[in-house]
Amino acid sequence: MKLLTHRSTRTLAAAAVGAATMAIGASAASAAPTGPYAVFAQCPTGNPDVSVCVVSDTTGGAIKLGNQNVPINKRIRLQGGLKFDPDTFESIFVPAKNGDTLQQTALDVPGGLLGITVPSALPQPARGLLEAAINTVNGVKATAQLVGPVGFSFNNLLSGQGIAVELPIRVKLDNPFLGNNCYIGSASAPVKLRLTNGTTNPPAGTAPLVGSPGVLGATGDITTVTGQSLVDNTFSVPKASGCGGLLSPLINPVVDLKVGLPSAAGKSTARLNGDAQIGDASLVKASEN
Numbered sequence: 001m002k003l004l005t006h007r008s009t010r011t012l013a014a015a016a017v018g019a020a021t022m023a024i025g026a027s028a029a030s031a032a033p034t035g036p037y038a039v040f041a042q043c044p045t046g047n048p049d050v051s052v053c054v055v056s057d058t059t060g061g062a063i064k065l066g067n068q069n070v071p072i073n074k075r076i077r078l079q080g081g082l083k084f085d086p087d088t089f090e091s092i093f094v095p096a097k098n099g100d101t102l103q104q105t106a107l108d109v110p111g112g113l114l115g116i117t118v119p120s121a122l123p124q125p126a127r128g129l130l131e132a133a134i135n136t137v138n139g140v141k142a143t144a145q146l147v148g149p150v151g152f153s154f155n156n157l158l159s160g161q162g163i164a165v166e167l168p169i170r171v172k173l174d175n176p177f178l179g180n181n182c183y184i185g186s187a188s189a190p191v192k193l194r195l196t197n198g199t200t201n202p203p204a205g206t207a208p209l210v211g212s213p214g215v216l217g218a219t220g221d222i223t224t225v226t227g228q229s230l231v232d233n234t235f236s237v238p239k240a241s242g243c244g245g246l247l248s249p250l251i252n253p254v255v256d257l258k259v260g261l262p263s264a265a266g267k268s269t270a271r272l273n274g275d276a277q278i279g280d281a282s283l284v285k286a287s288e289n
Helices: 006-030 035-040 126-136 154-159 245-259 281-286
Strands: 052-065 068-071 076-084 091-095 106-108 141-146 165-174 191-195 215-219 222-232 269-280
Touching: 035 052, 035 222, 035 269, 035 281, 052 281, 068 106, 191 222, 191 269, 269 281
Parallel strands: none
Antiparallel strands: 052 068, 052 076, 052 269, 076 091, 106 141, 141 165, 165 191, 215 222, 222 269
């Protein structure tokens, strides 16, 4: 039998160390909370400053942009963690571990493209083709996408006063006629939802909305909030952009006309109804395997 050389021995040792390192890395990467803490799978427990894990599920309500109301009939999850300023004890929201802080849930837009007409300035036969496309594929999906940092005031959430959650979003409209880049809002000009479970403070002449703090409870070591309602009617909504692809200069104004954009503060509304779960980050981390 041929004896191993020093070089081959070193090579095998290096390979063994590499394999062990990969195994450890894979184990760490796959670590996830278990049992009742599994809901906090995306809590950023690797950040030592995070002391609280948060999951908030919106399962009802509606978002009205301009004159277009979109009911919420699917779950939209907000998830992440909280760290606290040691001087003010104000909470700072830390994004989800996988980056999916606000899950993108497509909602049906009532009426779809009905009411949208092709501009008369568009010549035939293109105008006829687009009219046929509208009539053939009417359904539209709307998806809220986070485009900036989440604001989360734990103190305001508990007191029922002031802004509890701030969400800078854009809304993607999906439909073959509208193309793949039809948005309301953008990273530079987002729709800024400033949600409260108390009473909103809209511009003069607009009646305030009243939210609900829900019912505080507990399941083991996890704090629960059921039946909460977060509301806002203080935000403005910009014009649509990118709708219709190359024809966007013609189609954007048509979408704006149908939806009623731009919409000034006080004209649009948001009511997000649902439940929340709040856990101790150290207990969540301890449950990971």
